[in-house]
Amino acid sequence: MSVSFPEKDRKLVEEMIRHYPHKKSAIGDVLYLAQKHFGYITPEVELYVASLLDLPASYVHQVVTFYSMYLKKPVGKYLIMLCDNVSCLLCGAEDLLGRIKEKLGIEVGETTQEGKFTLWTVECLGACEQAPVMMINDKLYGNLTPDKLDRLLDSLE
Amino acid sequence: MPQVKLISRFFEIENSHRLRVYEENGGYSAARKVVTENWEPDKIINTVKASNLRGLGGAGFPAGVKWGFVPKDHEGPKYLVVNADESEPGTFKDRHVMINAPHLLLEGVIIAALSIAAKDVYIYIRGEYWEAYHVLERAIKEAEKAGYLGKNIFGSGHSIKVHIHRGAGAYICGEETALLSSLEGFKGWPKLKPPFPAVKGLFSMPTIINNVETLSYVPIVIEKGPEYFAGLGVERSGGARLFGVSGHVNRPGVYELPLGTPMRELIHEHAGGIREGRSLKAVIPGGTSCPVLTAEEAEKVNLDFDSLAEIDSMLGSAGVIVMDETTDMVKVLCRICKFYSFESCGQCTPCREGTGWMARIMERIVSGNGHYQDLDDLLDIASMIGGNTICPLGDAAALPVTSFIKKFRDEFEAKASAGSITAASSRLSAEEL
Numbered sequence: 001m002s003v004s005f006p007e008k009d010r011k012l013v014e015e016m017i018r019h020y021p022h023k024k025s026a027i028g029d030v031l032y033l034a035q036k037h038f039g040y041i042t043p044e045v046e047l048y049v050a051s052l053l054d055l056p057a058s059y060v061h062q063v064v065t066f067y068s069m070y071l072k073k074p075v076g077k078y079l080i081m082l083c084d085n086v087s088c089l090l091c092g093a094e095d096l097l098g099r100i101k102e103k104l105g106i107e108v109g110e111t112t113q114e115g116k117f118t119l120w121t122v123e124c125l126g127a128c129e130q131a132p133v134m135m136i137n138d139k140l141y142g143n144l145t146p147d148k149l150d151r152l153l154d155s156l157e
Numbered sequence: 158m159p160q161v162k163l164i165s166r167f168f169e170i171e172n173s174h175r176l177r178v179y180e181e182n183g184g185y186s187a188a189r190k191v192v193t194e195n196w197e198p199d200k201i202i203n204t205v206k207a208s209n210l211r212g213l214g215g216a217g218f219p220a221g222v223k224w225g226f227v228p229k230d231h232e233g234p235k236y237l238v239v240n241a242d243e244s245e246p247g248t249f250k251d252r253h254v255m256i257n258a259p260h261l262l263l264e265g266v267i268i269a270a271l272s273i274a275a276k277d278v279y280i281y282i283r284g285e286y287w288e289a290y291h292v293l294e295r296a297i298k299e300a301e302k303a304g305y306l307g308k309n310i311f312g313s314g315h316s317i318k319v320h321i322h323r324g325a326g327a328y329i330c331g332e333e334t335a336l337l338s339s340l341e342g343f344k345g346w347p348k349l350k351p352p353f354p355a356v357k358g359l360f361s362m363p364t365i366i367n368n369v370e371t372l373s374y375v376p377i378v379i380e381k382g383p384e385y386f387a388g389l390g391v392e393r394s395g396g397a398r399l400f401g402v403s404g405h406v407n408r409p410g411v412y413e414l415p416l417g418t419p420m421r422e423l424i425h426e427h428a429g430g431i432r433e434g435r436s437l438k439a440v441i442p443g444g445t446s447c448p449v450l451t452a453e454e455a456e457k458v459n460l461d462f463d464s465l466a467e468i469d470s471m472l473g474s475a476g477v478i479v480m481d482e483t484t485d486m487v488k489v490l491c492r493i494c495k496f497y498s499f500e501s502c503g504q505c506t507p508c509r510e511g512t513g514w515m516a517r518i519m520e521r522i523v524s525g526n527g528h529y530q531d532l533d534d535l536l537d538i539a540s541m542i543g544g545n546t547i548c549p550l551g552d553a554a555a556l557p558v559t560s561f562i563k564k565f566r567d568e569f570e571a572k573a574s575a576g577s578i579t580a581a582s583s584r585l586s587a588e589e590l
Contacts, residue, residue, distance in 0.1 A: 024341070027342045053342075066327060067324075126251075130409075
């Protein structure tokens with residue numbers, strides 16, 4: 001994979017930069033775009049993003065490693081992010097975590113062999129009224145029970 | 158006290174996120190009034206001051222007073238920043254506002270921006286809030302098309318451009334100076350105050366940062382008058398706010414109540430009481446940073462800034478986490494400690510190291526390998542973090558530790574001593590061998 005954006009994405013980068021008086025404020029959006037395009041942020045991607053924003057690669061690396069939503073290694077097609085912070089813990093997140101681990105045969109931080117699922121536990125997702133909750137990629141699922149979870153995971157192709 | 162339906166009335170109206178529906182329900186009349194009647198910035202600021210509206214993100218600073226700090230003679234840009242980085246565990250009210258009433262927020266943004274003469278507004282929204290992001294993005298487009306945002310708003314000659322900036326998963330960016338660092342394209346490191354953002358903030362320019370809920374009350378204050386809003390609450394805690402109740406209650410959700418409402422009413426009436434007929438054990442009143450309350454304290458306290466301060470806690474973000482008699486307080490504190498350890502930005506040594514130590518000691522206690530000494534060590538570490546860091550994350554990490562151990566000491570001692578006995582007996586058996 002060659003590390004550069006196609007023409008239309010380079011135009012998008014220009015649009016992102018236009019929102020700010022300084023180019024480097026667009027780094028967050030450019031990294032999201034890079035992640036969408038390349039799957040995750042490798043050192044080569046960091047270098048490329050650095051070149052687009054006239055920043056040192058070390059600066060980009062600091063930003064990438066500071067925030068949890070920039071992926072530093074590949075994840076499965078479905079990234080399961082289960083909240084186990086206080087409200088979800090009180091409402092059964094531990095049982096859900098046990099069920100996912102058992103069902104998929106992976107531990108937190110791991111990906112199933114065929115590359116379909118990655119399991120993370122995450123901090124509060126701001127949907128505590130529906131606890132326990134999780135996100136799969138960019139979609140939120142609430143009021144989970146072990147059975148509901150089973151059906152949900154089975155329904156994903 | 159019954160619920161008031163100021164912001165939350167939009168939670169019940171179908172398609173309230175659409176401009177047409179919002180306007181059918183009286184939307185944008187406050188902004189139109191301020192613009193077409195050509196209100197001076199001071200008039201806006203004084204109105205908001207008179208309403209006693211306080212910052213509802215957690216700190217509780219009076220909103221109008223904050224706006225008044227922006228230097229009027231400043232040449233060059235000024236900014237309004239909306240803090241939509243809701244991530245205090247137990248807090249979810251802003252998500253409801255953005256999804257159900259994005260135009261109410263935008264209307265508040267217009268009025269606040271006019272009060273400080275800001276032409277560019279950044280909404281910093283947490284990265285995980287995909288739905289709210291899409292709803293807001295569409296609302297901004299609708300408002301621009303209608304001529305309420307963008308150039309020449311309401312035909313007045315004023316221009317306000319609203320930009321959305323997505324965060325990327327860092328709790329610390331909810332702290333206003335860290336949020337500014339992040340918006341400037343850096344990692345979210347807090348900065349020392351002073352200078353305060355109102356004087357030197359985003360891109361070194363005067364900047365006001367307000368929470369989503371705070372700004373969403375502004376059109377209501379203008380529309381209904383500051384006296385009405387102030388009159389809803391109690392002295393020094395004006396108005397109403399959105400309480401997010403979660404945990405062991407029958408009806409978790411967002412309830413809008415006048416400040417000063419008894420907490421027992423929120424829990425037992427509005428939120429439907431403790432689930433499965435169990436009894437109350439403890440309550441975290443405003444997100445995990447706030448010192449925990451015993452059942453007895455929770456049953457007595459009123460929900461306003463001063464009443465909670467009197468019992469050494471805080472109203473914080475009004476994210477109320479309710480725990481019933483089955484709750485393992487040791488486990489809950491352990492999870493809270495792990496959270497702050499993970500989210501410490503690493504800039505100040507007491508917080509970076511201390512939160513890690515506390516989390517590791519708590520994990521040891523939970524796993525049954527604790528020692529009597531651990532509890533005193535935890536209190537000692539907490540006392541060395543609190544007040545010794547650039548931003549309040551250090552205090553936020555220390556306060557739960559001291560309050561949980563102080564108020565539930567027996568439970569912590571029982572769990573920690575179990576480890577001591579195991580450790581002692583394993584030493585004994587090793588000696589016997």
